[in-house]
Amino acid sequence: xxxxxxxxxxxxxxxxxxxxxxxxxxxxxxxxxxxxxxxxxxxxxxxxxxxxxxxxxxxxxxxxxxxxxxxxxxxxxxxxxxxxxxxxxxxxxxxxxxxxxxxxxxxxxxxxxxxxxxxxxxxxxxxxxxxxxxxxxxxxxxxxxxxxxxxxxxxxxxxxxxxxxxxxxxxxxxxx
Amino acid sequence: xxxxxxxxxxxxxxxxxxxxxxxxxxxxxxxxxxxxxxxxxxxxxxxxxxxxxxxxxxxxxxxxxxxxxxxxxxxxxxxxxxxxxxxxxxxxxxxxxxxxxxxxxxxxxxxxxxxxxxxxxxxxxxxxxxxxxxxxxxxxxxxxxxxxxxxxxxxxxxxxxxxxxxxxxxxxxxxx
Numbered sequence: 001x002x003x004x005x006x007x008x009x010x011x012x013x014x015x016x017x018x019x020x021x022x023x024x025x026x027x028x029x030x031x032x033x034x035x036x037x038x039x040x041x042x043x044x045x046x047x048x049x050x051x052x053x054x055x056x057x058x059x060x061x062x063x064x065x066x067x068x069x070x071x072x073x074x075x076x077x078x079x080x081x082x083x084x085x086x087x088x089x090x091x092x093x094x095x096x097x098x099x100x101x102x103x104x105x106x107x108x109x110x111x112x113x114x115x116x117x118x119x120x121x122x123x124x125x126x127x128x129x130x131x132x133x134x135x136x137x138x139x140x141x142x143x144x145x146x147x148x149x150x151x152x153x154x155x156x157x158x159x160x161x162x163x164x165x166x167x168x169x170x171x172x173x174x175x176x
Numbered sequence: 177x178x179x180x181x182x183x184x185x186x187x188x189x190x191x192x193x194x195x196x197x198x199x200x201x202x203x204x205x206x207x208x209x210x211x212x213x214x215x216x217x218x219x220x221x222x223x224x225x226x227x228x229x230x231x232x233x234x235x236x237x238x239x240x241x242x243x244x245x246x247x248x249x250x251x252x253x254x255x256x257x258x259x260x261x262x263x264x265x266x267x268x269x270x271x272x273x274x275x276x277x278x279x280x281x282x283x284x285x286x287x288x289x290x291x292x293x294x295x296x297x298x299x300x301x302x303x304x305x306x307x308x309x310x311x312x313x314x315x316x317x318x319x320x321x322x323x324x325x326x327x328x329x330x331x332x333x334x335x336x337x338x339x340x341x342x343x344x345x346x347x348x349x350x351x352x
Contacts, residue, residue, distance in 0.1 A: 127300050
């Protein structure tokens with residue numbers, strides 16, 4: 001039986017940082033330097049954190065976000081040797097449910113609806129691996145947690161870190 | 177730590193049979209006798225199974241479905257002694273995602289978004305109990321499966337069966 005991998009969406013297959021920076025600039029005319037985001041909670045990296053957080057409720061925010069570089073190629077390969085589940089804590093933003101579903105259908109048509117999970121708390125989703133950018137998910141993983149680098153998590157020293165999809169593939173090829 | 181229960185929506189907390197019968201009658205003027213549904217796959221219980229299945233895509237089908245009798249009282253009690261997760265295989269009907277979220281917010285406001293899971297395949301959702309009406313979910317349950325009676329499953333002899341929320345509560349009170 002294939003090993004299972006839970007793969008987060010935002011900051012893992014969705015380049016939500018770039019999206020957030022771009023939309024914040026469009027809305028408020030202020031371009032955030034990505035280096036200034038390092039080590040800060042995501043919304044706190046913006047001059048107006050409340051305004052930044054409100055953008056998450058803006059129609060289209062999740063639907064038109066760019067793909068993380070290398071994600072399509074990586075998931076295409078992983079899909080052959082693992083059972084992949086896309087697991088997104090989408091329930092906090094109910095407006096995102098349909099947008100995330102449509103985003104996946106557009107960019108990852110080879111992922112079946114059977115393998116998509118939208119939840120709140122991920123602790124009862126049990127897979128052999130979890131690739132995520134947040135400790136709130138990774139710390140409760142019953143399999144092997146893999147920390148995917150995002151600006152907000154650069155100072156975290158727990159869990160196996162991968163900086164991009166090339167490194168993630170390299171690690172997982174050794175654990176098929 | 178509290179034991180965890182995954183609770184299905186359709187035919188468990190949502191009275192989808194009554195809803196389906198009512199909407200089929202509204203649309204096609206034919207009232208289905210519930211006794212004729214016994215032991216048949218859900219859509220096959222209707223004179224025109226394709227038309228019946230198409231009703232699942234009708235806006236409002238999931239949003240305005242009635243609650244299963246006793247479900248609110250039962251979940252209110254269970255919520256004190258267990259960690260409850262609502263786990264619905266909603267992903268097959270992406271139109272249902274927002275409707276199911278809104279339905280839960282209206283009828284079960286005490287269930288946090290953290291405890292809602294919309295998925296396809298439930299096999300990677302691991303809880304101590306799963307209350308569901310379908311073998312496709314119960315057979316892969318790693319905890320204790322509990323079969324909730326629905327017309328389509330009356331002939332199934334696997335798993336512990338509960339006929340209603342009074343029986344479900346009785347069983348779970350003995351397993352806190």
